[in-house]
Amino acid sequence: MSGLESRPVIELPSPHREVLRAGPLEMVFEPFSANLRYVRLGDREVLRGIYGAVRDRNWGTVEPRVTILEKRVESVSFEIVFDAECARAEIDFAWRGSLTGSADGTVTFSMDGVVRSDFFRSRIGICVLHPARDCAGAAARVEHADGSVEEGSFPGSIAADQPFLDIGSVAHEVAPGVRAEVRFEGDVFEMEDQRNWTDASFKTYSTPLRIPFPVQVRKGDRVRQSVTLHIEGPAPVRSPRRAPADRLELRLGALGGNLPPIGLGLGEAYAADDDRGLRRLEALRPSHIAIDLHLNDPGWRDAWTRAWIAAGRTGCGIELRLFVDPSSWPELDLLRDETAFAAAPARLHRVLVFDEAAPCTREASARRVREALRAPGCPIGGGTNAYFAELNRGRPTGLDVVAWSVNPQVHAFDDASLVETFEGQAATVESARAIFGPVPLAVTPITLKPRFNPDATGAAAPADPGELPDDVDPRQATLFGAAWTLGSIAGLSLAGASSLTYYETFGWRGVLEHKEGSPLPAKFPSVPGGVFPLYHVLADVLELAGGRVAPVSTPEPLAACGLAIHRHGLLRVLVANLTAAPRRVLLDTSGWRTQGEARTRILDAGWAMNDPERFRSSAESAVVSRDARFELELGTHAVARIDLRCA
Numbered sequence: 001m002s003g004l005e006s007r008p009v010i011e012l013p014s015p016h017r018e019v020l021r022a023g024p025l026e027m028v029f030e031p032f033s034a035n036l037r038y039v040r041l042g043d044r045e046v047l048r049g050i051y052g053a054v055r056d057r058n059w060g061t062v063e064p065r066v067t068i069l070e071k072r073v074e075s076v077s078f079e080i081v082f083d084a085e086c087a088r089a090e091i092d093f094a095w096r097g098s099l100t101g102s103a104d105g106t107v108t109f110s111m112d113g114v115v116r117s118d119f120f121r122s123r124i125g126i127c128v129l130h131p132a133r134d135c136a137g138a139a140a141r142v143e144h145a146d147g148s149v150e151e152g153s154f155p156g157s158i159a160a161d162q163p164f165l166d167i168g169s170v171a172h173e174v175a176p177g178v179r180a181e182v183r184f185e186g187d188v189f190e191m192e193d194q195r196n197w198t199d200a201s202f203k204t205y206s207t208p209l210r211i212p213f214p215v216q217v218r219k220g221d222r223v224r225q226s227v228t229l230h231i232e233g234p235a236p237v238r239s240p241r242r243a244p245a246d247r248l249e250l251r252l253g254a255l256g257g258n259l260p261p262i263g264l265g266l267g268e269a270y271a272a273d274d275d276r277g278l279r280r281l282e283a284l285r286p287s288h289i290a291i292d293l294h295l296n297d298p299g300w301r302d303a304w305t306r307a308w309i310a311a312g313r314t315g316c317g318i319e320l321r322l323f324v325d326p327s328s329w330p331e332l333d334l335l336r337d338e339t340a341f342a343a344a345p346a347r348l349h350r351v352l353v354f355d356e357a358a359p360c361t362r363e364a365s366a367r368r369v370r371e372a373l374r375a376p377g378c379p380i381g382g383g384t385n386a387y388f389a390e391l392n393r394g395r396p397t398g399l400d401v402v403a404w405s406v407n408p409q410v411h412a413f414d415d416a417s418l419v420e421t422f423e424g425q426a427a428t429v430e431s432a433r434a435i436f437g438p439v440p441l442a443v444t445p446i447t448l449k450p451r452f453n454p455d456a457t458g459a460a461a462p463a464d465p466g467e468l469p470d471d472v473d474p475r476q477a478t479l480f481g482a483a484w485t486l487g488s489i490a491g492l493s494l495a496g497a498s499s500l501t502y503y504e505t506f507g508w509r510g511v512l513e514h515k516e517g518s519p520l521p522a523k524f525p526s527v528p529g530g531v532f533p534l535y536h537v538l539a540d541v542l543e544l545a546g547g548r549v550a551p552v553s554t555p556e557p558l559a560a561c562g563l564a565i566h567r568h569g570l571l572r573v574l575v576a577n578l579t580a581a582p583r584r585v586l587l588d589t590s591g592w593r594t595q596g597e598a599r600t601r602i603l604d605a606g607w608a609m610n611d612p613e614r615f616r617s618s619a620e621s622a623v624v625s626r627d628a629r630f631e632l633e634l635g636t637h638a639v640a641r642i643d644l645r646c647a
Contacts (some may be wrong), residue, residue, distance in 0.1 A: 020078045022101025024231065034066045034084050034097055036109060037416070039229065046180045048129035048201045048420075050109045050227055054086040054093055057120035057214035058456040061411070062086040062093070076103040092117035093124060095223065105231035111186075115221040120214035122457075125206035126225045128182055130154065132200045133423060135172060141179075143169040145188065154202055158431040159193040160392040167191060167204060171232065178233040186225030195431070196389035197410040198424035199417075214457055247631070248560050250575060251588045253551040259565055260497050261287030261349075262489070262542060263319060264511065265445045266307050267504025277512045280531060280612060281505055282314050285542050288349045290319040290444060290501045295328035295335070296356065304335070308347075310505075317349035319444060319501060321385070324365055325356040332372035348375065350442065350499070352403045353382040359454065360384050360394030367398060381442065386454040388428040395435060401498070402432060403442040407450050408484070409473070418448075418484055419558050419578050422491040429495035443492055444501035447509065448473040448481065468523050472508045477518075477526040479637035482533035482603060483561070483576035486639060489541060490563035493549050502538065511535040530609040533639075537574065537603070539616065540641050541565065544572055552587075560585065560634075566646070573642040577634035587642065590628040594644045598623040598630050604638035 017037075018029045025046065027039040039047040054062040064084035072079045080099040087093075095113025111126055137156040143149050144166045154172070155163050164170065167189040171181035187206035194203045206225060207213075263286045271277055291307035293300050311318045324332075351373065353366045361382025370380040381401025384390040391404045406428070408421040425443075432441050445451070449471045463469045475481045485502065492500055504510040508524050512535065517528030526532065544565040552562025552575060560583065562575040571592065577583045599620040608615035623630045623642065632640050 018073075020073060020101060021076050022078065022107050023076050023103045023105035025101070025105050025107065025229075027101075027107070029080065029099070031068055031082075032066060033414070034064060034082055034099075036099060036107070039107065041105075041174050041178070041180070041231070044174050045131045045134050046174050047182070047229065048131040050107075050126065050128050050229075052084060052095060052097060052109075052111045052113075053123060053125065053127050053205070054091070055121060055123040056088070056091055057122060058453055059122050060453070061413075062088045062091050077101055090117060090119045091121070092119070093121075093223075107229040108226060109228075110226035111223065113223040115217045115219055115223075118216065118218050120216050122213045122215075123205065123207050124217070124223050125187055126184075126227050128184075128204045128227055129194070129199075129201040130170075130172070130204070132195055132202065132427065134174075135202060136427075138172055140164070141171045142167055155193055157434050158195045158388065158392055158427055160196075160389075162190050162192050162209070163202065164191045164204075165208065170204065174231075175233075178231060181230050181232055183228045183230070184225075185227075186223075194411065195424045195427040196392055197387050198406055198408060198421040198428060199411055200420050200423035200427070203411075247584045247586050248554065248556060249586045249588065250552050250554045250560060250562055252564055252573060252592060253553055254591070255548045255550045255566055256494060257496055257549060259493055259541070259545065259547050259549050260499050261545070262500045262502065262538065263288035263290055263316065263444075265290045265501060265504040265509075266310055267507060267510055269504060269507030269510060269514070270306070270310055271506045271514055272306070272310070272313075274506070274515055276529065277506060277515065278313055280512060280535075283613075284511070284535065284539055285545070286314065286316050286538075287499070287542075287545065288317040288319045288501070289314060289505070290321060292321045292323065294323040294356070295331040296323075296325055300331065301334075311347060317347050319349055319442070319499075320351045321354065321444070322351055322369060323354050323356050323385075324369065329368065329372075332369060336373050348378050350379045350381060350401050351375070352401065352442065352444070353380065354385045359386060359390040360396045361399065363396060363398035366396075379440065381440075383442075388432070390454065392431070392435070399439065401440045401442050402436050403444050404428065404432070405451070406443055406446045406488075406492075407448060408488075409449055415475075415480060415578075415580075416558065419487065419561075422487040422561060423557070425488060426491040426495035429492055429497045433496060440498035441496070442499040442501070443497050444499065446488060446492075446500060446502045447471070448476055448484070448503075466520065466523075468508075468520060472524065474508075474524045476503070476508055476510075476534070477513070477524065477532045479533050479604060479639070482537045482639050483578055483637045485534040485537045486563060486574055486576045487561035487578065489537075490549075490552070490561055493563065494551050503534070511538060527606070527609045531612045533603060533609060535612065536608055536615070537639055539612075540572065540574060544570070559583065562587075569645055571644045571646045573644070574639060575632070575634070575642070576639045577637055580636050582633065582635050585632045585634050585640070587630045587632070588628065589625075589630070589644070592628070592644075592646055594625070594628065594646045596645055598625065599643045600630075600632065600640055602632070602634065602638055602640045604635045 070081040379400035383403040515529040547567030550564040
């Protein structure tokens with residue numbers, strides 16, 4: 001290999017985390033964010049997290065700059081004191097945090113903060129996350145601020161409204177006869193189902209949503225809150241510390257439904273003159289190209305023609321995301337009569353109608369488009385251009401297809417939080433199925449960052465010169481982006497989504513880099529004219545389009561993920577290391593009648609980005625089965641493809 005071919009994929013550094021213990025409880029503390037995460041009692045996750053949040057007038061999170069002042073950590077207790085400064089634009093808020101854990105299993109997180117400038121905020125306070133995996137559908141005992149007690153349960157399907165209001169404490173069973181109680185002080189708290197935004201948790205927060213926002217705070221205002229977790233019942237024996245697994249075991253499950261069609265957003269960065277890039281896009285064989293068409297935009301005809309030509313060049317269909325308002329109704333006839341659509345309507349896979357001024361599609365709008373286009377066999381659907389939360393609240397009717405978008409960074413931005421959303425993404429599909437019945441479900445688009453803020457109360461500030469736009473994430477071009485893409489496809493496919501649309505074609509929101517390279521290489525490192533690692537994940541999946549899918553389960557779903565696809569006797573298993581640490585992976589395929597040795601390729605080298613054609617045609621390595629088990633070494637965020645023949 002040449003030096004160019006061996007250049008490694010640039011990965012972003014992983015932050016330091018520290019394991020703490022309070023009696024029988026074990027948890028993870030992040031010194032860089034002052035977040036407490038993954039509070040566990042043995043194998044049971046009690047809380048997903050406790051942290052202090054500062055949200056600006058548009059619900060944007062103002063990240064803290066944390067300084068640890070004191071720290072005492074012992075075998076079954078700890079005490080940490082820190083300062084956190086949250087400053088951005090006009091916002092200046094500082095708070096002193098205290099985190100203590102005692103040998104009886106009591107953990108207290110407190111905030112004492114002062115406002116240092118006048119600004120508008122949507123929320124300032126402590127948030128507590130209960131894990132959806134262990135809590136969904138479970139009984140909960142809620143004590144309200146007036147002392148009354150409510151016996152209820154965490155929602156099973158995703159709740160559109162707050163499950164509990166006016167919370168003084170909430171308790172749930174974490175072991176037979178053992179309850180975990182969380183008590184809140186300093187404000188009025190309530191709970192929301194964060195699966196609406198694909199976070200796999202129930203969040204209890206201060207400042208009820210019934211209070212108008214944003215609210216102006218004045219210099220000198222104080223915020224004092226505390227949260228205490230206490231274990232009630234027979235004192236459980238402290239679980240021994242689990243050593244890091246030397247080998248991560250994954251098990252291949254039984255076949256389920258079909259792999260949904262997967263397409264790409266066209267995007268403004270589509271490069272119609274990049275012949276090599278277009279050949280690579282054609283080789284990817286996406287099901288469709290998605291385009292946003294705003295009929296109140298005078299340039300919509302040019303946008304449509306561009307999409308039509310791109311789909312023809314790529315050899316795929318079109319998902320038309322059509323934005324309408326009353327002023328645009330006359331344009332519908334032009335769309336039908338004056339474009340190539342009239343000549344070849346079969347290329348149009350679906351039309352998704354979105355109202356410019358409404359969070360969800362109005363039935364009358366979908367009907368108007370259906371009548372105007374007169375396209376037999378073409379589904380006319382809609383839903384929301386925003387998050388599942390809007391769809392869950394609006395629940396539109398009269399649609400042939402129901403759609404919503406997904407991204408993993410509505411509330412949190414670190415790698416671990418993004419990985420947690422796989423479960424939440426699947427929950428949106430399962431809940432949509434419960435709401436809408438057999439109607440096809442299209443998740444579109446799926447992006448790493450939010451494209452816009454549907455909850456904004458004011459205009460977003462433009463990106464500073466030399467900084468990436470808010471909707472761009474440098475992890476798009478990393479192995480982590482590839483691993484996350486696999487986990488997302490697995491979660492949504494196994495849950496029963498009917499169609500998926502990922503990312504864009506070219507540029508820093510896409511799957512291919514421009515031949516000129518990144519406009520900001522220091523902020524978004526990439527290979528000029530190359531592909532991003534996630535290109536290969538999509539290629540491996542799309543090569544088996546139309547196949548059936550099977551789950552790849554693991555006792556550590558935040559450490560690894562996988563998906564199996566079976567088609568015409570070929571079983572392809574894709575496995576990703578979701579962590580920054582190299583892992584040995586043992587894949588158990590017992591129960592499958594596999595034949596011969598496995599062929600494997602690991603995506604962890606830079607030359608796959610520089611020369612994707614050579615990488616995809618290169619010789620694969622043989623892996624010998626030991627009692628239907630295959631062992632692999634996976635580096636940081638590496639993705640393995642294992643191909644087997646089976647009956």
